[in-house]
Amino acid sequence: MSAGDGTFTPSLSAEEQKLLAGRLVSFLSQYTHLPDSYIIEFFTEDLWSSLPSGWQHALQDLTYPQVADLLLDVAQENRRYPSVWPLSLLAFRATAHGLAFPRRSRSSGSVKPEEFLENGSQSSLLGHIFRKHVKPKKQHEIRRLGTLVQRLCERTACLRVVDVGSGQGHLTRFMSFGLGLSVTAVEADRDLVATATKFDEELLWALEKENRKKESSSSPLPLPRSSPRHVNGWVNPKASWEAFIQQLGGGDSPTPCGPSKKRPRGSEWAEPRGVAGAPPDANSPESVGPVQRGEGPDFILTGLHACGDLSATLLRHFVHCPHVRGITSVACCYMKISTRENPSPPGLVDPPGPPAPDSAPWRFGYPMSRFVGALPGHRLSYKAREGACHALEDYVRRLRGGGELLRTHCYRAMLEAFIRDARPDLRRAGIQTIRKAHLLPFTEYARLGLARVGLDPDLPLDPQRVAAMLERQGRVVVYFSLSLLLAPVVESLVLLDRMIYLQESGVDSQLVPLFDPDFSPRNFVLVALKPDG
Structure with missing residues (x-):
């Protein structure tokens, strides 16, 4: 693949x-x-x-x-x-x-990938509407990761994606408007959610403007019927996957789009309506309500530079939640991972009430696997993990x-x-x-x-x-x-521990150096699909 x-x-x-x-x-x-x-x-x-x-x-x-x-x-x-x-x-x-x-x-001596050789600030492989507000490094990342997520969606016949730690929504917009995927974006910072919504509206306006220029054209750009859905919320590492699924049902309504500016009633699980996708079937459900085990749509989970324990949390949800078919995980901020020596880094709190019986038992962000946890001398200090960044x-x-x-x-x-x-x-x-x-x-x-x-x-x-x-x-x-x-040795151990954790859970994974390391230092993406995917 x-x-x-x-x-x-x-x-x-x-x-x-x-x-x-x-x-x-x-x-x-x-x-x-x-x-x-x-x-x-x-x-x-x-x-x-x-x-x-x-x-x-x-x-x-x-x-x-x-x-x-x-x-x-x-x-x-x-x-x-x-x-x-x-x-x-x-x-x-x-x-x-x-x-x-x-x-x-690369040994060419060039600092930037080939897509930036003509213009150092604009990727030649990314549409101009997706480059606005986006720095070159992020342009490089969202194009490559978004394309990889699309391939996983094709592999699993699943066109729904949940983007956790979505920030200003650059990856989300590319996957939704550019690749035709139905995307729910989860971000803890309310200001970033507001910015992402604003940028969604700007992109839609740009699409409308281009279409007005092409009114006489036989092939105008198809306008999406719905923007990505943005959810403002912090993903608690100690919460169950059921709580995570319930969290996806909250947040703001989809951004208005189209000339009427009327807010559509679609849920985060609406059929794909991106620029590159076909319109949904008229009989598709507009809302599925709270999702329980065995119900509701499946999706691909992704996180671009998910900080600290968030990457480990997404991997646990991938393993235990039956609705998550695949995952692409790009980690960062290894020093913020919880460990046996420091099990409660800042921000890690216990969720209210008893844990759900089907939730994965929380151990640590490192080590995640039983095998590495049993190895003598496996401790990685805060300083060692900080240096790995x-x-x-x-x-x-x-x-x-x-x-x-x-x-x-x-x-x-x-x-x-x-x-x-x-x-x-x-x-x-x-x-x-x-x-x-x-x-x-x-x-x-x-x-x-x-x-x-x-x-x-x-x-x-x-x-x-x-x-x-x-x-x-x-x-x-x-x-x-x-x-x-x-x-790089410390980073390799952290990522390998996660691969072994997935293997212990019955899931094979691959580690892909997807980004150019001269341009994007945290360039590895951990990719996995459920066995039936």
């Missing part, structure tokens, strides 16, 4: 998934100090000394482009080493690259560009040392971003930073100590790069 613009990677068997999970956990457990460390503590915790002495000698004098070529770029060939590297360092780099799921980064490809470009922006790594680590001198109890205080920090002398950066944490901005700074720290700026970047090398 095709994945829209590419092909599905071969599925791993159940045994291959477990074997890979064991290797990932074993590898990460040997180097926990790297992904768990905070680069701002480079000086206060003497992080450089935590590296093997052979590594220190090999890495201490690397230029930034050498760091990119010799450590981070998986596609780099014919590496030229300025010195003999220890076998342990070579094995570390090779294992990190070898265990992580391939992100399919970093854009590796973007960092490689920065290194090859000379690395001026990377000066702030060293600046913040230096500032942490001076803050600790004045306030030993103040650790890793947030100072927020200091604008154009890399262009400032450290003394000015420190003055601004100290004031933000409530310290005297004129705190005396030893010039010799400042100079000595600045000389170690390259080592700060190297250490950060070593920890960043493990980011």
Whole structure:
């Protein structure tokens, strides 16, 4: 089965998934100090000394482009080493690259996909009415993911889609108006729902305007009879799938459309009425009411960059809800996932009343699978999961560009040392971003930073100590790069755990690097269909 613009990677068997999970956990457990460390503590915790002495000698004098070529770029060939590297360092780099799921980064050197070569801000493969208000990265994502969802709908003969975490509705509009799917969009932020509704109306107006221009044409654009349906609500990770289905019955009415501006009475399960779809049958039901087990229409569930536990929640609903035929899951914000060590991250609350008897027992966002949960050393810290969200490809470009922006790594680590001198109890205080920090002398950066944490901005700074720290700026970047090398490994373990969870639930899945990683860092989509789909 095709994945829209590419092909599905071969599925791993159940045994291959477990074997890979064991290797990932074993590898990460040997180097926990790297992904768990905070680069701002480079000086206060003497992080450089935590590296093997052979590594220190090999890495201490690397230029930034050498760091990119010799450590981070998986596609780099014919590496030229300025010195003999220890076998342990070579094995570390090779294992990190070898265990992580391939992100399919291109070697052409172009930052943007081919669809943006003519115009850097407009995808040549997406209709202009779907590009308004949409940044290039999102244009790239909604076209590819929307096409993949359409293929799942064709595979299952199911034209209804539920888009959770829909934001301003860019993906929703493309699937509804562009692909003819009947879409219910669920979003917790009421302001985003209002914006999505407004953009729906703008798109409909644009369609009407184009049709007026083509009145004499024999093939005007078919106007949709109904916009996507927007539901304002937070999907509680601890709630049952029955509660989720009931939630889909709430929210606002569909956006008015057509010249009359009369609100149609259709429900979120109305027949498809998109630009690319045919009009519904006149006898189709306008509303099915609350959906119970064994009743109501089936649908495909999708979430584009569903944050934290939301991705895990959608996978559980997919497994346990009989109405969900398939799912496409693009995750993000791994640091917000609930874990055994932190089972109640902000926003996770218990639903009112007893849980439904058929609901999946809530464990954690990680690990989801019983197998990974039973592996010794499977813990992933908040810092490790936060690091897995970093854009590796973007960092490689920065290194090859000379690395001026990377000066702030060293600046913040230096500032942490001076803050600790004045306030030993103040650790890793947030100072927020200091604008154009890399262009400032450290003394000015420190003055601004100290004031933000409530310290005297004129705190005396030893010039010799400042100079000595600045000389170690390259080592700060190297250490950060070593920890960043493990980011794809951590992400692979989180996603593999979800694949194993689905396998334990009797569902095969595939992990597709659907987006260009140079353009969209969280580029994997987890795809699954029910066995009868």
